[in-house]
Amino acid sequence: MLWQMNDLLLTVLSLSLSGSIIIAILFLCKPLYKKRLSKKWHYYIWLVVITRMLVPLSFEINIVGGIFSGFSQPGTLENELNSAMLGGGEAQIITNTPNTQNTNFDLQTATPETQTSATYSQNNIFSMLISYAWLIWIVVAAILFIRKLTIYQGFVNYIKAGRVELDSIDDLERFGRLMRQLKIKKMVGIYTNSLISSPLLIGFFKPYIALPTTNISEADFENTILHELTHYKRGDMFYKWLVQLTICLHWFNPLAYLMGREINNACELSCDEAVIKNLDDDGIKAYGNTLLNALGFGGKYKNALSSITLSDNKKILGERLNMIKNFKKKPKSAALCAVLLAIVLGMGAGIAGVYGMTNPMPVENNAPPMADGGGEFGIGTTDNTGAESNTPLIIDDDKPFIGVSLSFDIPYIQPAESLQIGRITFGPGIIYNYYFSSESGNFMVGLRRTPNDGSWMGSGWFNLASNRQGQWQFDEEATVYVYIISGSGNPEFGAVANITGHIFREDEQITFQAEQVTLNEAVIMAMDYAEKRNLEWHGNMQETFSVSDRHIHVVTLMNWTGQILHFAAIDANTGDIVSFETSEIGVPFNVLGGLELFIQNLSTMWS
């Protein structure tokens, strides 16, 4: 689950980055559009940025997503897998030479734990911190937002406590006529409050306007009310809280705060603009005077967080007065231009993108291939040399393997011995990446077709001393056992220590994104489960099945010989371990039969 949670954080970071790009563009280009576009545009264009920063959806072209996939998931799943697997050291293994000669021997481990424990614990602390980064982020965001809410609530209570109803029916009627003029249907209250310094609009559910006094001129009253009602009509309060939410979620991003300030200013300017649009020259002049007059009332409570005030900031008053003085109706062409620019910016925001959200695909139903495959297993395009004919795969040791189909970690293999690792089904045309490494010694990976009839798959041998990563792709579906063969069968090469390997489907990161639990997390869950019960295992494989319309990750943990198999079924949507069974089968690696039985049991249980 932790990985998924950090994915959330990465998503937020990527949203923050793409948002920042657009914020930077808007600020840098401001001299170009400041005079040319309406204040309304200045105000609402930020909705594009906010949408980008809150909605983790993206177009196919995705800049930030590309950057982020480069350093995604900084912790190491691999380490977790390794340390989980290193847990059980004293296992009995049955090795298997290519000529099917079985030899039993007791494993004499070179105790890799002692060599690597220091690095592991260091890594663990670091990866622990990283694992919980999402928690830090979410806690800070929540604290900030709750703090804002309480401050606002305190302010609302303060204003409410000091408010007095307007007793003059004439004032009420003047107000009512302005409401009618602006075609506002819902009720807006009006009060006076001698504690406030400037008029304000407050309240989400029962909004009302509070005036410092009604002892003002007719024009001031009208302009003030028109200004506040315009805020109300445009839903500026919701916009402001949306901005506050964005700032809280992106609390680490200084540009978010800068944007918040800019939106506040643009809000007032565009509100002024909306009011004076309907006024004549004298009216505009009077409106400017109202703004100046509003400064005269000295209140005691200055905190106006997210309430809508007529003029809460003397600094921007100059700008507002300037705008009012120089107000000219923008020509139609400017409006068209503004809309086009907004669309372009919106597209830009979409392209700027977000981590991990490109090209979402529906969940694929991986029905288990239960066929016994009696006929020939033709290998279509097996890429023997690995990376050469395909895009080279860059393996970062810290990067977890997405959609792992088979993982193993073997402390030791005797010279000239081979070891069955597990079974894997290659879907037709699907690219599988493999990555193998060892601490010392040479080894090869062999693929042997199933049923285990002794024939090796064509040239499916890989000398991993020279080439440890690459890709496999088969034209037809092929179910094979994977073998590790020490030292090319030549005793001279010596034993191999600490072999790790991962075979993973390239497309599974996307395939299982829609699910609550990824295949990776399912593996970790199954391992945790087994570890808590001291169950023995050394290798694992996993696949997602569709059983009675439920997506189930089935993780198979097996011991060295394959005689003990643990099957864990994890509901991909809920993350619950719905079933865990251990079966001891006499025949080594009869995974196929065991898995089939396990799935059958599940479907019987749910049908």
Add this chain to the structure above:
Amino acid sequence: MQQVSDYELEVMKIIWTNGGTALYAEIVAGLEAKNNSLTKNTVLTLLSRLADKGILKTSKTGRRNIYTAAVTENDYQTHQTIRFLNKVYEGSTKGLVSTLIAKDLLSRSDYDELLNQWSGGVVADE
């Protein structure tokens, strides 16, 4: 009971006259009949104030509000009279009644009728 303003009382009277409940449209019609047409926001404000004071209850039928008097006209009058009595006559009913009679606000026959009623007699049916 909280005091209501003149316009709020106007609204209440319309509701009382209407049988204790009224829709917004009926209240507006009532105000217009008395040459007191007010803007919508003012009417809504008055109604909301009355509801805040507990004199009016608001409920919904479909999308329309129904305004129901939480206080009967009689209760309101009684309450206001006692308040007036206490405020102006310091609780002296005698003072109030003598003012009413002295200024001919209460006629002799009205007085007798009330007296008869209070002493348990039957109202003269003439």
